[in-house]
Structures are given as structure tokens and as C-alpha cells.
Amino acid sequence: MKLLTKDTDYAIRALVVLAKDSNKYLSARIIAKEQKIPYQFLRTIMQKLIKNRLVESKEGASGGFKIKKDPKKIKITDIIHIFQGNITLTECLFRKKICQNRKTCPLRREIKRIEWGLEDEFNKLTINKLLKKTS
Amino acid sequence: MKLLTKDTDYAIRALVVLAKDSNKYLSARIIAKEQKIPYQFLRTIMQKLIKNRLVESKEGASGGFKIKKDPKKIKITDIIHIFQGNITLTECLFRKKICQNRKTCPLRREIKRIEWGLEDEFNKLTINKLLKKTS
């Protein structure tokens, strides 16, 4: 059971690198080299971060990426959502016969509670925290 | 992001069905029909449950499966472990340069804490609890 995929992982790393040097543009090539991320893979990841307005970019020579959103406000949850969608355990554990009423299903409550708790943990972890802990 | 795979899901359902009727043998065909689980898929799932001593079986006509381990003691964690392995977030978020010391890495602690918390939640959820909540 793996909770984070490579793209989430790489995105987190890239964001920490950018947050560390937030005043200048860093090229994908530099970030890829520093973090040993496959270059083209990182490119597509960066484009998603652009679309989600976490970073901004400058084209052309000596262009690159710069962090846009405040690292204090970038939660790991945000990144997971971009690359892996929602945190869900499983659609529904039982069929009608066993679990007639989805709305009042107590099991569903348990499941939701676990999901919510996990999301909450990831919410507490921001890029800024990672940055401070690793620098 | 999906935390439970189909086999974990189906195994949980099958175990609840068996726990509900713990005195007789239920065939894979019956369970598959009742829970709308693909028959052959369920067969291989049942074999893993047998190997892990959660259920016992009887061969031949009117044979089938019966729950073996006390449903109070079957944690969702056990089932996840059988079908999905350990709960791990990601190998390691940063390379040497950023995160020199794995043993003392504070980020690693955070990650482990989240993993442990999730595992803890799944530990609290047993087949017996599901059974009581859905019957």
C-alpha cells in the first residue's frame, strides 16, 4: 500500500526547492538535476503546478519557475489532490441488502472519519514546514 | 487516491458474510452471488484467507468456507496487510543533500506519525464491528 505516487513526491520536492530560492527563476533542468527527477516527467509535473497556480514561470533563456503561492499555505493535501484526486477508501463496502441506508450507515461514518483524519494530517503538513525541517 | 483495493474490499465483505453465519459452511458461489463478487476472483481471495488462517474450508459437495478466527480479532489492518502489504507513504522524500540524516530526520517522523495514525484507525475497525453495524 503506497499512499503517495511519484508525481506527488516529485512535486513536493520541486516545490521545496523553489520555496528555498523564492526570489529567482529556476529551470526545470536545474531542479531535475538537483533532485534526480526525470527531466521530461518533471516538465509535465511543473505544468500542472502552473495550472494550479502554485508556481509561475518565465519563458525563454534564463527563464524557469518561481514559487507563487505562499509556502505556508501549500498543504500536502493540495498536491495530493492535484496528482491523485480525492482520498477515498472504497466506494461503498456493502450492497443494498446489507447496508440499505447509505445516509445513515454507521459504517460509512467510520470510513469517512478515517478518511477525514488522514486528510487532516496531510493538511497540517505544508511546504513551509518541510522546508524548515529540511534546511 | 484509493486506499482499499478490490481484493481487500471483497475479502472484508466475504468475512462479514461468513461471520454472520458462523456455524455453517458457505460456498464461494453463494458468497459471490450475495455480494456480487466475480466468482473466480473470490476463489483466489478465499485461498489467501485460508492461508492466513482467517477462515477454514471443507471440500466436496455441500462444502465451503467457515470463519475460523474470532471476528472480534480480525482487524481491517490484517486484511490490508494480506492484500496490499504495508502502509507506507513514500520511500523517502529527499535525497542526501537536503536530508542528510535519515535517522534523525524530523520530516520522516511526521510521515511515520501519519502512517502510524492511519494504521491505528484501521486497527480499531474489526469484522465484528462491521458485522454489528450492518446487521
Place this chain on the structure above:
DNA sequence: TTTAATTGATGTTAAATTAGTATCAGTTAG
């Protein structure tokens, strides 16, 4: 004693997701 329903064991295939590559057009600093 035959038969139909069952599990045991094992191998194969199909579908979906994850990971990574390739290409080309447009931009810009030097």
C-alpha cells in the same frame, strides 16, 4: 457407484494506472 457441487493449486489474460519519453512550436536573454 455415479454424479454434481465443491475446494486446491496454478497459470493466464485483460484493464487500468503509474511512470517516463519524445517532439515541436513559441519565447527571450545575451
Place this chain on the structure above:
DNA sequence: CTAACTGATACTAATTTAACATCAATTAAA
């Protein structure tokens, strides 16, 4: 000009997840 960049998009490869198939051995019951 040109080399170093991003934007956009399409593609391929690898891995994991989901499901299917086959056949031997067992057993209750007709």
C-alpha cells in the same frame, strides 16, 4: 542569431490491479 528555456500534446513502457480459466482431488447425496 542562437542557445536555453517553457507550452502543449501525444506517445510508450512498466507495473499493478482485476479478473478468467483449467484441471485434479474431494465429498455428499441421488
